[in-house]
Amino acid sequence: MPSAPPAADPASRPGCTQHWRRLAWWSLFVAANAVLAAVITLGNVPLRDNPGGPVGLAYLAVALPGHLLAFGALAGLLPLLLGLWARSARPLSIGAVVLQGLWLCLLLVDAKVFALYRFHLNAMVANMVFGGALHDQVALSWKTWLQAIALVSAIFAAEALLAWACWKLLPALPRRRHVLQAWTLVILLMAGGQVATAYYDARGERDVISQWNYLPWAQPITAKSFMRRLGVVSQQQAGLPDPRHAQLHYPLHPLRCQSHQRPNVLMVVLESLRHDVLTPQIMPNTTALAQSSRVYEHHFSTGNATRYGLFGLLYGLPGGYWASMLDEQRGSQLFQVLGQQGYDLHLYGSAPMYSPEFDRTVFADVRDQLHQGPSALKPDGRDRAIVASLQQDIRSSQAAQRPWFGFVFLDSTHAPYHLPADYPPLATPMAADIDFLKFGPDHDPTPELNRYHTSVHYADSLVGSLLDTLRAQGLEQDTIVLVTGDHAEEFNDLALNYWGHNGNFSDYQLQVPFVLHWPGEASGRDARTSSHEDWVPTLMRHALGCENPLADYSTGQDLLAAPEGLRALVVESWSQRAVRHGDALYVFDKFGNATALDRHYRPLPQQAPDAAAIRSAWEALTRFRNR
Numbered sequence: 161m162p163s164a165p166p167a168a169d170p171a172s173r174p175g176c177t178q179h180w181r182r183l184a185w186w187s188l189f190v191a192a193n194a195v196l197a198a199v200i201t202l203g204n205v206p207l208r209d210n211p212g213g214p215v216g217l218a219y220l221a222v223a224l225p226g227h228l229l230a231f232g233a234l235a236g237l238l239p240l241l242l243g244l245w246a247r248s249a250r251p252l253s254i255g256a257v258v259l260q261g262l263w264l265c266l267l268l269v270d271a272k273v274f275a276l277y278r279f280h281l282n283a284m285v286a287n288m289v290f291g292g293a294l295h296d297q298v299a300l301s302w303k304t305w306l307q308a309i310a311l312v313s314a315i316f317a318a319e320a321l322l323a324w325a326c327w328k329l330l331p332a333l334p335r336r337r338h339v340l341q342a343w344t345l346v347i348l349l350m351a352g353g354q355v356a357t358a359y360y361d362a363r364g365e366r367d368v369i370s371q372w373n374y375l376p377w378a379q380p381i382t383a384k385s386f387m388r389r390l391g392v393v394s395q396q397q398a399g400l401p402d403p404r405h406a407q408l409h410y411p412l413h414p415l416r417c418q419s420h421q422r423p424n425v426l427m428v429v430l431e432s433l434r435h436d437v438l439t440p441q442i443m444p445n446t447t448a449l450a451q452s453s454r455v456y457e458h459h460f461s462t463g464n465a466t467r468y469g470l471f472g473l474l475y476g477l478p479g480g481y482w483a484s485m486l487d488e489q490r491g492s493q494l495f496q497v498l499g500q501q502g503y504d505l506h507l508y509g510s511a512p513m514y515s516p517e518f519d520r521t522v523f524a525d526v527r528d529q530l531h532q533g534p535s536a537l538k539p540d541g542r543d544r545a546i547v548a549s550l551q552q553d554i555r556s557s558q559a560a561q562r563p564w565f566g567f568v569f570l571d572s573t574h575a576p577y578h579l580p581a582d583y584p585p586l587a588t589p590m591a592a593d594i595d596f597l598k599f600g601p602d603h604d605p606t607p608e609l610n611r612y613h614t615s616v617h618y619a620d621s622l623v624g625s626l627l628d629t630l631r632a633q634g635l636e637q638d639t640i641v642l643v644t645g646d647h648a649e650e651f652n653d654l655a656l657n658y659w660g661h662n663g664n665f666s667d668y669q670l671q672v673p674f675v676l677h678w679p680g681e682a683s684g685r686d687a688r689t690s691s692h693e694d695w696v697p698t699l700m701r702h703a704l705g706c707e708n709p710l711a712d713y714s715t716g717q718d719l720l721a722a723p724e725g726l727r728a729l730v731v732e733s734w735s736q737r738a739v740r741h742g743d744a745l746y747v748f749d750k751f752g753n754a755t756a757l758d759r760h761y762r763p764l765p766q767q768a769p770d771a772a773a774i775r776s777a778w779e780a781l782t783r784f785r786n787r
Contacts, residue, residue: 433645445624476696
């Protein structure tokens with residue numbers, strides 16, 4: 161009796177064979193794109209002088225491929241499913257080219273953001289883009305847009321070519337065993353990277369955990385409790401717990417405020433104002449005001465971004481309270497007291513004050529009195545318009561003999577440093593526009609710096625017109641005047657390729673002028689270390705007659721009292737937090753890992769943070785939270 165023919169291998173059937181061929185092509189295409197993604201990512205990784213040394217680089221060699229392969233596979237999953245379901249290579253190829261191209265475009269944008277600011281694209285950036293304020297926050301020239309369009313087109317053309325090449329390189333009958341072995345290796349690589357992450361995180365190994373910031377959108381697995389049960393003990397405990405999601409107990413006690421003087425108050429805040437622009441050449445009007453004012457020479461913003469700079473200035477609190485204030489929509493105590501004392505409020509922002517959400521934080525209780533510059537105008541025109549409106553408000557309040565509080569936030573000095581068309585440059589060469597793609601470690605910032613200085617000079621002319629109004633109304637000696645910035649602006653001053661703000665916590669991004677004209681108070685230079693946190697408690701104690709201890713509603717100090725000595729300042733950015741203490745900066749990344757730096761942003765020999773400074777910072781960040 162003849163023997164039965166051997167059973168056919170299911171993989172040899174025509175339909176099944178095509179499925180495995182499509183899966184093999186998809187695997188090869190994802191792997192090729194992971195290589196391209198690695199090339200992009202490694203552009204921001206210091207390979208020669210990596211802070212983790214050989215151990216850090218060895219960890220990165222395992223973690224980076226697995227990380228990028230996971231993202232690539234996720235981006236290509238939908239086209240794979242469509243191709244298998246439709247039993248056609250066309251939707252698979254087209255979908256994979258589109259999604260992998262978009263993934264590489266996103267990675268390129270992230271790489272540029274990381275190179276300039278040292279953080280990856282995150283939810284706050286997305287909120288700003290999709291919240292409608294992108295035009296006011298990041299203005300790109302038409303040349304930059306053309307370059308971006310050309311780059312995106314080149315990426316998709318390269319993706320199409322790569323897809324074609326992968327089909328050509330693929331054997332006619334790929335072996336199922338090889339595909340499964342390849343993905344088994346990928347899964348082991350991903351798992352190995354995460355196990356190493358959990359292990360070294362439990363040990364507190366700085367050489368390894370310092371690599372996390374180089375991985376775009378990394379979500380490391382941490383298992384400290386489990387590792388401790390296995391005998392893996394941390395070598396170093398350094399970090400600030402994140403208290404942002406706790407319930408607030410703020411203020412600690414009801415405020416008791418009664419003022420018999422009720423002086424007028426004028427706050428003028430300029431975007432991105434460096435401390436070294438307070439000169440007769442760049443800011444002649446503010447410099448003249450400084451002659452009869454108290455100038456705080458070492459004054460620091462509470463953050464290197466507008467969100468945290470204005471927050472600290474108008475609450476008297478660290479920026480770490482932002483999320484909780486936004487969740488509960490608690491306005492500043494300052495405006496509650498001003499309202500109780502019958503002040504007219506004249507509140508103006510040139511750029512939208514809803515992104516960041518100042519209308520639901522600082523001004524939550526007075527949002528109906530918050531005004532924005534005309535949206536049809538450019539920032540320099542909006543600045544001029546809101547200053548004119550504030551001048552009229554001042555005249556109206558004076559005619560009605562009511563005390564008033566004026567706040568104006570000028571935006572001309574934000575990149576690309578806006579100017580009226582006929583405004584003369586302070587110095588040449590002056591950049592006609594700002595091309596962010598030109599910025600790099602070897603770029604000469606002189607043209608951009610000259611444009612920045614000229615925009616500050618223009619904004620200062622608007623400050624001068626406000627001061628002229630005070631003099632014309634006879635209010636010069638009845639009005640407290642503050643001129644300052646929300647944060648500073650860097651032009652690669654550290655020679656570390658930092659530009660603008662949001663990038664680091666050095667003096668070049670945090671130190672701002674703070675010119676305080678207070679009638680009846682002595683003028684002069686004050687060398688103490690002061691903070692944006694100090695303005696509200698000083699104003700509420702001395703102008704609004706608040707009797708509470710400052711600690712009831714603020715973490716700041718009294719600027720008119722004697723200095724209290726060395727202090728720890730908590731400062732925020734979109735992705736990091738730092739504690740400034742003397743000449744040391746303790747920078748905490750989003751994972752809570754600390755790096756000790758000097759004022760020039762170079763690592764300190766002693767990396768362990770000062771325990772007293774960290775305790776002080778922790779107390780400030782938790783004082784107003786329910787326990």
